[in-house]
Amino acid sequence: MVKQLTKKLLSSIALAALLGTAAISTPVSAATLRMAWSQDATGLDPHTQTAFSSIRLLELIYEPLVRLDAGLQIVPALADSWQFSADGLELTFKLNPKAMFQSGAAVTSADVKASFERVLDEATGAAARANFLSIAGIDTPDATTVVFKLSHPDAPILAAMAGMNAAIVPASEIAAGTIGTKAIGSGPFKLESWDPNSKEVLVANQDWAGGAIGVDGIDISVLPDETAILAALRTGQIDFALLNDPLVATLVPREDGLQLNRMPSIDYHVLQLNPSREPMTQLGVRQAISCAIDRQDVLDTASLGEGKVTGPLTIPAFASDPSQLFCYQRDVEKAKKLMADAGYAGGFSASVIAATGEPATAAAEAQVIQSQLAEIGIKLDIKMMELNVYIDAWLKGDFDMAVALNGGRADPYTMYNRYWTKTGNLQKVSNFADDTLDSLLQKGRVETDPAARKVIFGEFEKDISEKSPWIWLYSSYSYTAQQKTVSGFVPSPTGSLFSLSSVTIQQ
Numbered sequence: 245m246v247k248q249l250t251k252k253l254l255s256s257i258a259l260a261a262l263l264g265t266a267a268i269s270t271p272v273s274a275a276t277l278r279m280a281w282s283q284d285a286t287g288l289d290p291h292t293q294t295a296f297s298s299i300r301l302l303e304l305i306y307e308p309l310v311r312l313d314a315g316l317q318i319v320p321a322l323a324d325s326w327q328f329s330a331d332g333l334e335l336t337f338k339l340n341p342k343a344m345f346q347s348g349a350a351v352t353s354a355d356v357k358a359s360f361e362r363v364l365d366e367a368t369g370a371a372a373r374a375n376f377l378s379i380a381g382i383d384t385p386d387a388t389t390v391v392f393k394l395s396h397p398d399a400p401i402l403a404a405m406a407g408m409n410a411a412i413v414p415a416s417e418i419a420a421g422t423i424g425t426k427a428i429g430s431g432p433f434k435l436e437s438w439d440p441n442s443k444e445v446l447v448a449n450q451d452w453a454g455g456a457i458g459v460d461g462i463d464i465s466v467l468p469d470e471t472a473i474l475a476a477l478r479t480g481q482i483d484f485a486l487l488n489d490p491l492v493a494t495l496v497p498r499e500d501g502l503q504l505n506r507m508p509s510i511d512y513h514v515l516q517l518n519p520s521r522e523p524m525t526q527l528g529v530r531q532a533i534s535c536a537i538d539r540q541d542v543l544d545t546a547s548l549g550e551g552k553v554t555g556p557l558t559i560p561a562f563a564s565d566p567s568q569l570f571c572y573q574r575d576v577e578k579a580k581k582l583m584a585d586a587g588y589a590g591g592f593s594a595s596v597i598a599a600t601g602e603p604a605t606a607a608a609e610a611q612v613i614q615s616q617l618a619e620i621g622i623k624l625d626i627k628m629m630e631l632n633v634y635i636d637a638w639l640k641g642d643f644d645m646a647v648a649l650n651g652g653r654a655d656p657y658t659m660y661n662r663y664w665t666k667t668g669n670l671q672k673v674s675n676f677a678d679d680t681l682d683s684l685l686q687k688g689r690v691e692t693d694p695a696a697r698k699v700i701f702g703e704f705e706k707d708i709s710e711k712s713p714w715i716w717l718y719s720s721y722s723y724t725a726q727q728k729t730v731s732g733f734v735p736s737p738t739g740s741l742f743s744l745s746s747v748t749i750q751q
Contacts, residue, residue, distance in 0.1 A: 275460040275749060277730070280473045281486040283602050284441045284466045286632050289424030290411035291363050291370040295635060296511075296602060296651065299408045300486065300741050304446060304462070305346075306411035306429030307454075309337055309356065309390075310402065314736045314743075316510075316559070316654045318402055321454075322351055322412055322430060332397030332692070339388040342453040345414050346434045353384035358415035360392075362423075366669075372409035373669040374662040376401065378689075397690050399697070400655035407653070432457050432745035441466050458732055458748035468601060477502055477725055483749060484726045484733070486741065489604035490550040493723035505724040507735035510558040510652025513542075513551075513603065515596075515613055515715040517645055520675035524594075524644070528586035530712035535571040535579035536620045537613065543718040546608035551720035556660070556705045558652045558719045562698055566716075569709040579620045591621020596645040598626065599634035603649040609717070610647045641672040652719075652738065656701040657689045664708065676713040 283297040290302045309323040323337040343351035360382060363370040378401060381393035394401070404410060412430065417423050427435040432454060433446040447461040465482070467473050470492040476482045478499050487493045496504040515537065523529045539553045555566040566572050571579075583589060596613065598606040607628060614624040624645070629637065637643055653659035663674040664681045671677065684704040691697045709716070722739040732747040 277459045277462045277484055277744065277747060277749065278465075278482040279462050279484045279486075279744075280465045280467050280476060280482045282466070282468050282470050282473065282488060282604070283631060285438075285444075286635060287424060288427045288435075288438075290408050290413065290429075291359075291368060291372075292424070293409070294371050294639070295631060296649070296739065297631070299651075300739070301435075301444065301464075302411065302427070302429075303408050303431070303740060303742050304433045304744060305427045305431045305435055306408065306413065307343075307431045308406055308408065308410045308412065309339075310406045311742065312403075312406045312654055312736070312738060312740075314734050316737060318406055318654075321406075322356075326402065333394045335392040335394065335401065337390045337392075339390065340453050341388050343430055344451050344453065345428055345430050346449055346451075347414065347428050348451070349414065349416070350387070351412060351430050352387045352415075353390045354387075355415045356390045356412055357382045357384050358418050359412045360410075362413070362418050363410065370409065370669070372404060372407060372658075372662065374665060374667060375404035375407075375410075375658050377667055397692065399692050400657040400689060403653065403655040404658040407658070432742075433462060436461070452745075454745065457745050459744075462744065470604065474499075474725070477727070480727070483730050484744070484747070485724065487723040487725055488602065490548045490720070490723070492604075493721075493725070494548065494550070496723075496725045501728050503726050503728050503730075505726070505733065505735045507722050507737060507739075509551075509719055509722045509739060510560075510654075510737045511722075511739060512554055512556070512558050512650055512652060512719050513547075513605070513609065513717040514648050514650060515609075515645060515717060516643075516648050516673070517713055517715065518641060518643055518675050519713045520641070521644055523586065523588055523592055526586045527711065528582045529588060531571065531710075532579040532582035532586070532588075532620060533617065533622070534709075534712040534715050535575045535582065536616055536622075537715055537717070538574040538616055539572065539717050541574075541616070542609055542612045543720075545612045546605040547718070547720055551718045554716060554719045556708055556714075556716050557656055557701060559654060559656065559659070561694075562656055562701050564702055564705065569706060570712070572709075574616075576619055583620055588621070591623065593623040593625070594644040595625040595627050596647060597634060597637055597643045598628055598647040599631045600628050602631050603720075605720075606647050606649070613647070638673060639670075641675050654738075656704065657685055660704075661685050661689070674713060676711075678711065680707055681711075 285298040285301040286295045290306045307321045311321040325338045378394045378398040380395040383391040432452045436445040444464040448457040470489045473485045517524045598610045610626045662668040662670040688700040729750040734743040
């Protein structure tokens with residue numbers, strides 16, 4: 245089957261090559277990186293965006309106080325240094341005095357304070373609000389010093405601040421109400437123009453405090469067909485591409501002059517159940533679904549085996565053997581008994597939502613799951629949606645089940661508290677409040693000993709897998725492809741494209 249798909253794909257590439265010239269413009273200069281991806285950003289507000297495609301664009305324009313490097317270590321961004329007080333109740337940052345917004349204004353402690361106050365304001369709808377609820381106050385003793393006063397020790401807050409949902413935006417733009425209508429950050433590139441679902445033009449921010457930038461800018465073309473992206477790489481019309489489809493990515497090494505960057509990801513593919521809707525309100529039904537899913541089959545069929553079956557914790561420092569978790573070995577007979585005991589021996593009907601193109605494997609995952617659940621009497625109707633429609637439904641929790649690719653984080657608390665704590669700002673997405681899960685996450689938050697934290701989060705992983713509000717499937721790879729004339733890009737387990745600020749193009 246793979247051979248047939250490959251043959252079909254190569255035929256598509258040949259056709260796409262004929263169309264590529266019209267689809268992708270001639271480079272502005274030899275130092276402009278010509279890039280393509282299949283999914284465009286859905287908005288420009290770094291505090292509220294959850295789509296991977298939005299984060300990938302915004303991380304080139306905005307900056308947080310700190311960021312994660314390719315080894316998931318916290319390194320400076322807008323902040324030169326940081327320090328916790330001895331009692332863990334204060335976190336002090338010293339800002340880079342050379343940091344400037346792309347408007348020419350200096351980045352000051354007032355901007356940091358205004359940014360975090362905006363994130364904490366429930367009216368903002370900030371995606372990462374739950375990560376920062378320990379902030380009791382913010383002091384700004386001078387223009388380059390920020391002191392966060394914490395209500396209790398918060399071990400993962402620094403890692404939380406490394407995300408794009410904690411980006412620093414100008415206080416003046418917050419006051420003007422223009423966040424999201426334009427993009428004024430302090431990052432390596434300025435957004436010169438954005439034609440949604442067609443093209444972005446970024447120009448180098450020559451005043452960036454992070455150092456010299458290797459290219460004059462980045463021209464990004466949005467090409468929904470990844471075979472067309474590969475064809476454009478193959479014919480030299482683009483220099484760099486973000487790929488989501490493993491079938492396309494695995495063909496890149498066959499092409500002379502092209503390089504595939506393949507990095508294990510801490511993001512996770514998951515079947516999200518809605519435990520607030522019958523019959524998923526019943527533990528036995530949720531557990532039956534978990535037992536009926538063959539996770540390896542989903543991985544092999546939808547993603548060509550490009551990845552590994554995973555439990556909830558995908559971070560290498562916290563990951564455990566998923567085979568030890570509840571029903572990770574498929575057991576159809578157990579699933580049928582659980583269904584019968586719950587009063588659903590005859591099965592039931594439900595629907596599952598999935599987004600077109602993000603991830604590229606979503607439709608295939610839904611189809612495999614549909615087939616597997618049919619064996620225990622669940623009739624699953626697949627509803628494919630455009631990404632922005634899917635995100636709206638997902639954020640409202642308006643689904644029976646959802647096929648999702650969710651972002652990993654460097655710390656389990658920042659990864660999951662927004663869903664599984666009672667104050668989590670994405671409770672509408674999980675629709676599941678549980679005392680034990682909330683308690684374990686809070687314990688992990690205040691515990692500072694790494695070994696003790698691993699035990700706590702191991703208990704969390706075991707408990708949530710058994711309660712089965714979601715069915716974790718697998719983690720995969722992030723893929724980028726480039727001409728061999730491009731150098732300096734460093735892939736990250738988070739899928740970040742930030743290191744495009746360091747790339748150069750050989751003439």
